[in-house]
Amino acid sequence: MITRKALCIALLIAAAISPLFAGGSQETAETSEPTSVVVCINESPWLPAFRDIAKQYAEETGVIIDIRAFPFATMSERGLYAATSSESEFDVITMNESMAAKFYHDGLVAPIKQIQPGYVLDKEVMTYDGLNYWDQELKYPALSGELYSFPVNGNIQLFYYRKDLYDAAGLSKPETWDDVVNAAKVIADPASNFYGYAVRGQKGHMALGWDFYPYLRGFGGDIFADAPKDFTVTMDTPEALAALSFYADLAHNYAPPGSSSIGQSEQIAMLAGGQLLQTIVVAGANAQMDDPKMSVVPGAIAYTVVPRPVGGVHASHTGVLSMGIPDNIDAARKKRAFDFLVWFTSQSVQQTFAEHGGVPIRTDAMNTKGEDSLRFLTAIQESADATVAYPRIAAWPRIDEVIESRLSEVVAGITSPAEALALMQIEITDIVADEGLL
Amino acid sequence: MQHQLSKQDTLFKYLAIVPLFTLLLALAMYPLFSLGRMSFSSVSIVQGDIGSKWVGLVNYRNIFKDPIFFQAFGHTLIYVAVSVILELSLGLFFSLLVFSLKRGTLVFRTILLMPFLIPPVVNGTIWKLILNAQFGLLNKLLNQAGLPAQSILSQERTALFGIMIVTVWQWVGYNMLILYAGLQTLPKSVIEAATIDGASRKRMLFQITIPLIKPVLFVALVFRMIHAFKGFDLFYVLTGGGPGYSTEIINTYIQKVFMIQQRMGYGSAISILTIILILILFFVFQAIMERRSAK
Structure with a gap:
């Protein structure tokens, strides 16, 4: 039997929760046209700049950019889950270079012509060797294909060095790796916890291998003979051995102890913490170097193109992030996402993005306006002819795992460079054969 | 009726x-x-x-050509065996310590249980900062003591051991709590009789206390083994399976094959084989334990 007390409690609960339902239905009625774009993105040095720009978009259009940030390693997983589900929770998915091909190949992001027939990127938007296009015949991202995504952060590797200490030691901007090693010998003082160099030794997804690639290319080596035409593995060459031996030398003789646990965030922290003379870091980390809240050496760090070996070439790996629109969302959501991306890649927005610490993707948004804080843009322009990229194939994550593991063994001193390269030669050959690329 | x-x-x-x-x-x-x-x-x-x-x-045939699978499975077994034995030993030690206290048991229990209440990813991050070779707390303390810096998570020999230490730290409170509950159920008459008979502390521990709480110990052991076989978070946060493959365990490997490499067929085969192997191990373990307790 229901007592009066129980009845009162039930009525109170019902009264308390009824606005929830009423509000819900009201909201549904009022917001039949949702006004947000949900973006899956990675936590990275350029995220604050993206947040600033997203606020600007909301102010200008009323459309809220709902940012869902994940660690870099899990961003791709989250994007893949969403794009392979019945309906993506995200309207925009951020893809790194190695995963973009998989999204295109598997039809997980919509071709832009499906959303806006006839749309082409402005000619000032950099092409990054066709990263945002998919050639169905070649089965490879190439300019000959169709547009599938927008570049959003034109990250490339830059060489960061302590200009104040270089100047004090009478050294000029490093051009070759010999200059870098010489500066490490002259300036660094490991006994005082100040190191001459730091490689990325921590195994991850496109981490250690990504750091090593410009050395490999600079010394004249590469992973494949001529991707995407010829996937013969070329890791057992004298050039690759020279590159990896030099990399191991930097790790063992000039880097802090425990190189195997150094990732990009540790490199950035050591640079900004005044513990490191020089290293390769993404351009997007520049904002942290001059921020007195984050850096004990604001204004002391200069940027330049990644050095080359004597007799070799400059090489700077691109780390461009692109945004695609999942195919499993309705046309209205696709259109809203498309409108945001078109706006984001426009000239004025990209210039503002650069001024907030982002790395612009347009050639006409590199104006430093004479401001010292934008000096990294000059280094990006200087690196324009030196950019290189991993082969963008759907099987890359498998190959990446081999490269990351074997390189981390070299940095940890478990295997020699020659042994690691011999193993990589065998293991990568097995993978490309298994994937039908040979 | x-x-x-x-x-x-x-x-x-x-x-x-x-x-x-x-x-x-x-x-x-x-x-x-x-x-x-x-x-x-x-x-x-x-x-x-x-x-x-x-x-x-x-x-399934490809698994037998995959040395990383066997390496990862081997690491998993070492991790489970060493961590669980250490955790139970320390858990027993702390439960006896807390049980013997006349005052302040609640405070000690709470302090020991705290690491267990922290999410594993947070635990991993805390320890990553402590063990960081460049600016970690451990090396700062070692430096002050005039001892050489250590890079536990960066070396093949010590990385797995480092993760085991963090695991033990995280789970010792849980084991302490279960064993402490077991100690509270001990019949007082038996303890009193042994004390009157002049049994030494060592004898009391090995011939009375441990045999009497054996069922609770067994429950803690099985629970922890099941948990330890599911280990992932700490490995992911602390080392990502490196350096090389030295801390690759079966769960991190499955995650890479399945989620990163998107080799779903192969990832499923590894998963099924792992389930079968772990079930076999549990049945064998259970049979041994039952036979021993029957004796």
Whole structure:
């Protein structure tokens, strides 16, 4: 039997929760046209700049950019889950270079012509060797294909060095790796916890291998003979051995102890913490170097193109992030996402993005306006002819795992460079054969 | 007097469990069945659709050509065995310590239990900062003591050991709590009799306390083994499986094969084989324990 007390409690609960339902239905009625774009993105040095720009978009259009940030390693997983589900929770998915091909190949992001027939990127938007296009015949991202995504952060590797200490030691901007090693010998003082160099030794997804690639290319080596035409593995060459031996030398003789646990965030922290003379870091980390809240050496760090070996070439790996629109969302959501991306890649927005610490993707948004804080843009322009990229194939994550593991063994001193390269030669050959690329 | 169920009641009894059984089938058995089916297929996502092609035993044959799988499985076994033994030993030590206290047991129990209450990812991050070779707390303390810096997570020899230390730190409080509960159920008369008879502390521990709390110890052991076989978070945060493959365990490897490399057929085969191997290990372990307790 229901007592009066129980009845009162039930009525109170019902009264308390009824606005929830009423509000819900009201909201549904009022917001039949949702006004947000949900973006899956990675936590990275350029995220604050993206947040600033997203606020600007909301102010200008009323459309809220709902940012869902994940660690870099899990961003791709989250994007893949969403794009392979019945309906993506995200309207925009951020893809790194190695995963973009998989999204295109598997039809997980919509071709832009499906959303806006006839749309082409402005000619000032950099092409990054066709990263945002998919050639169905070649089965490879190439300019000959169709547009599938927008570049959003034109990250490339830059060489960061302590200009104040270089100047004090009478050294000029490093051009070759010999200059870098010489500066490490002259300036660094490991006994005082100040190191001459730091490689990325921590195994991850496109981490250690990504750091090593410009050395490999600079010394004249590469992973494949001529991707995407010829996937013969070329890791057992004298050039690759020279590159990896030099990399191991930097790790063992000039880097802090425990190189195997150094990732990009540790490199950035050591640079900004005044513990490191020089290293390769993404351009997007520049904002942290001059921020007195984050850096004990604001204004002391200069940027330049990644050095080359004597007799070799400059090489700077691109780390461009692109945004695609999942195919499993309705046309209205696709259109809203498309409108945001078109706006984001426009000239004025990209210039503002650069001024907030982002790395612009347009050639006409590199104006430093004479401001010292934008000096990294000059280094990006200087690196324009030196950019290189991993082969963008759907099987890359498998190959990446081999490269990351074997390189981390070299940095940890478990295997020699020659042994690691011999193993990589065998293991990568097995993978490309298994994937039908040979 | 035993009540005899009518036919109608018996029917109702079975009908009553149908919803639960259906739910169990849907939530547990179907995904397992699906995983099993995928393990015999080549699975790919093309144009947004999951496509699978029957390939028979190919994925299982590939496992035997994959040295990383066996390396990862070996690391898993070492991790489970060493961590669980250390945790139980320390858990027993702390439970006896807390049990012997006259005051302040609640404070000690709470302090010891705190690491268990912190999410594993947070635990991993805390320890990553402590063990960081460049600016970690451990090396700062070692420097101040005039001792050489250590890079535990960066070296092949010590990385797995480092993760085990963090695991033990995280779980010792849990084991302490279970064993402490067991100690509280000990019959006082037996303890008093042993004390009157002049039994030494060592003898009391090994001949009275431990034998009497053996069932609780066994429960703690099985629970922790099950948990330890599910280990992932700490490995992911602390080392990512490196350096090289030195801290690759079966769960981190499955995650990479399945999620990063998107080799779903092969990932399913590894998963199924792992489930089978772990079940076999548990049955063997349980049989040994039962035989020992029967003796």
